[in-house]
């Protein structure tokens with residue numbers, strides 16, 4: 001055995017690398033690829049937001065901020081969450097500015113998990129959920145959602161997964177990779193389940209700004225849920241700020257205090273110039289958010305209709321920028337479909353099983369690509385399907 005390997009943590013050694021990477025690496029070596037693979041906006045961050053960061057640098061604002069983030073940013077976040085999602089969090093002690101929603105998820109899980117605790121993870125899901133539970137010393141318990149319910153988790157399935165070790169439930173709406181948005185009745189059923197079993201809900205709402213058909217409902221806004229919800233959000237998706245690495249987490253005081261301990265030892269603070277940029281995004285960025293949302297909606301309508309017309313059955317994703325069509329009619333597995341589509345037609349998509357076993361039989365296509373690229377992808381996918 002390689003000597004260096006003996007030093008590695010067994011937990012880390014046993015983690016599987018993300019299934020998304022493999023396809024990026026394959027596509028990276030090819031020319032002329034139309035990529036529907038990446039999970040990020042195709043917009044550049046608004047100019048006024050970039051300008052605010054530049055100004056902060058010109059003014060020499062290059063030191064650490066408070067651990068929890070600039071107080072003026074937390075005040076803006078507090079006001080934004082109230083006016084947009086009808087949830088109230090104190091800027092003083094219930095909001096922490098983090099290095100992306102990614103770090104918010106990490107500190108939320110580490111703040112609540114003791115060894116052996118179980119966290120229910122609803123799949124198909126963002127690739128980091130189950131690994132982060134494991135890294136925090138917990139046991140992820142997977143509950144699948146399926147196409148027959150438009151990938152909305154069913155309370156009866158949650159009931160089957162709960163044990164006396166269950167501490168929390170991790171949900172995501174709008175969802176990556178399915179685009180599914182949980183509606184009032186879905187959220188209420190989950191909330192009742194959480195209350196019945198006295199569980200916390202980690203609610204990843206990073207795509208909350210990208211909802212196309214109905215007003216968004218935050219889990220924390222439901223009666224009795226604020227005190228048992230850890231709400232995760234950020235600037236990456238709605239504000240097109242992935243590279244700035246800025247997110248935030250809102251939770252009741254005691255949970256926030258615990259998360260802040262981890263954050264201050266592990267991270268100190270989120271990037272200072274990104275925090276100044278985010279203040280501007282929240283103060284003056286709403287028109288740009290609306291414009292981006294409208295643009296995604298147009299692309300969703302075109303792309304999802306095209307998928308269904310070519311015979312790839314796809315529910316209408318109410319949010320985020322992903323379509324998650326079934327490829328079962330082709331007789332190919334998710335991986336076979338994605339690999340052959342890439343090699344034969346140079347269209348990159350992500351096999352659904354990268355997001356959990358229940359994603360098998362589907363592919364994730366990001367429609368955060370130009371209309372011209374989407375049209376080209378549709379042409380190539382049609383040709384591929386006709387040849388099969």
Ligand SMILES: Cc1ncc(COP(=O)(O)O)c(C=O)c1O
Nearest residue numbers: 039100101102126176234236247
């Ligand atoms: C559901 C979900 N949560 C969290 C993240 C991480 O976002 P951030 O860039 O804020 O770390 C992503 C990014 O793809 C995501 O899809």
